[in-house]
Amino acid sequence: MKHDMAARARDDAPGASPFDSSALKGRVVLVCDDDPILAQTLQMVFTASGADEVLLAGDGVEARAQLAAHGERIDALVLDLRMPNEDGVSFLRKAKELGYAGTLVLASGEQADVIRGAERLAHLYGLNCPGTLAKPFNPADLINLLAGADRLAEPARPAKVPGDRTVVLDAVLYQPRVDVWTGQCVGAEALSRFVDGHGRDINPEAAIAHAESAGTIDALTWQIIDQVLADAVRMQTRLPAPMHLSINVSAETISKDGFVDMLCERVAITGLEPSDFTIELTETRLATDAMTALENLTRLRIKDIGVALDDFGTGHANVEQLGAYPFTELKIDKQFVIGAQTDRFAASCVEAAVKLAKSVGLKTVAEGIETQWAHDFVRNLEVDEAQGFLFSRPVPLDRFLAYAAR
Structure with a gap:
């Protein structure tokens, strides 16, 4: 061989x-x-x-x-x-x-x-x-x-953040989400880029974990949300159709009292519709305060804000979580989508996830679409939306506006 x-x-x-x-x-x-x-x-x-x-x-x-x-x-x-x-x-x-x-x-x-x-x-x-x-x-x-x-345009980053380093939001980028059937851009996932106090890049996962342990995750999350909302207002004035934006929020923040009310107040100030936004859980270990988490996720639904289970099939994002909380959307992890062409197990995982989501009425989003084969694969499964390098890498707001206006 x-x-x-x-x-x-x-x-x-x-x-x-x-x-x-x-x-x-x-x-x-x-x-x-x-x-x-x-x-x-x-x-x-x-x-x-x-x-x-x-x-x-x-x-x-x-x-x-x-x-x-x-x-x-x-x-x-x-x-x-x-x-x-x-x-x-x-x-x-x-x-x-x-x-x-x-x-x-x-x-x-x-x-x-x-x-x-x-x-x-x-x-x-x-x-x-x-x-x-x-x-x-x-x-x-x-x-x-x-x-x-x-093409991620990010330099190699440390896996850990030393305890004496501060996590700073450097930029919010947008990766387009595309309707699998029409090819039209219908929204984006907001992805954050972080640096430390000296301007050195930090891996996003490590930055979030460090902010959680340092007790600064809530302040950092609201800074990201405020930036996304400000950008959403610009999108509304520049684009002919509204864009649906997904915002990553840690389970620790989603489990805090007052989160839903503060979010809804901020959305109301912009004049945008709550239904234009979805909260994506960056990880789903919600059992630390399961009651408050369930209350907040359910209230988000009542307020017409979507709730997505991210990276389905990996870590804590599993069938048990899917049944325990009122999600509106299931995002299929990119490792399965990328591997589906050569790995029957990965392909079967994608097929099963789509079938499960559709059986309970959830929107399906496939991450990691990097090739035409992957696009055709998820389209044949009747996935609703897709994101990945085949369409665009995460880009600053102005470049996203140019992409969405095409």
């Missing part, structure tokens, strides 16, 4: 099929694979795609040596799983210990459940793994995956 993969890569190498010479511009890529033909072929392909440098390693031991020597320079790592001396799964823990903060793509000929397990392990270690590829694969798909991670 390895040499089949190499042959396919050679067919797509420069001279056989053109590559975007700027797709990997300025990046340093490390290829860790024990097949020298495949590794050298990918080296040529990545170089033709604009990479500044492509480093090679034949196993986890050699990859560790490369990270030790060039770790801060390496932007992307392509990792095989079955290798001599030190396999790719064992290497994941070493990459975490070495502080690797770049993009990681798993490219393996192992069975889908093995690849899926390795991907989950990478996420548990806090590694930035935007996706996986099963061998043999088209090198163009690998380039798109690496370039897609780069």
Whole structure:
């Protein structure tokens, strides 16, 4: 299988099929694979795609040596799983210990459940793994995956926020949500970008966790909400049709007394309709104050504000939560959508989630739509809306307005 993969890569190498010479511009890529033909072929392909440098390693031991020597320079790592001396799964823990903060793509000929397990392990270690590829694969798909991670336009960020650092809201970006059937932009998810007191970028998940532990999450959340509402007013004056906006709110904040009244007062001041907004739970461990959470979520529904269960199928976003709270919308986690093309389990999870949501009358939104195949897949399942790089990455307000006005 390895040499089949190499042959396919050679067919797509420069001279056989053109590559975007700027797709990997300025990046340093490390290829860790024990097949020298495949590794050298990918080296040529990545170089033709604009990479500044492509480093090679034949196993986890050699990859560790490369990270030790060039770790801060390496932007992307392509990792095989079955290798001599030190396999790719064992290497994941070493990459975490070495502080690797770049993009990681798993490219393996192992069975889908093995690849899926390795991907989950990478996420548990806090590694930035935007996706996986099963061998043999088209090198163009690998380039798109690496370039897609780069299109987030965010530098590598620390997995943790030291206790003496302050979380500051840097910007609110908007990722369009598109009607699967008409292709029209119908709204957006508001996504926040954070920095510390010195202006250094912070991973959003780490920023929220730090703000919760520091007791500043409520103030930070209201700052985000106020910015979104101000932007929503601008959207209303600039666009011919109203946009439906989703705002991420932590379970800790949603469980506070007074949250619903404060939100409704702010919406009323703008003159916008409450039904133009949906609250997305960034995580759903609501049992710490389940009664207040249930009260607030139910009151949001009475006030005509939507409530979305985000990242369904992962972590705490599960069937039990779906039945316990009055959600209006189910968002299917991107890892299942991205994996559906090559992983039957992931595809089955998406199909089951859509079927379940429709059976209880919920709107369905698919995240992680990066390819036309993924779009066609969720459209055939009759998903209502989609978001992902196929349409647009998260962008500032002015660029979102230009996109929505097309």
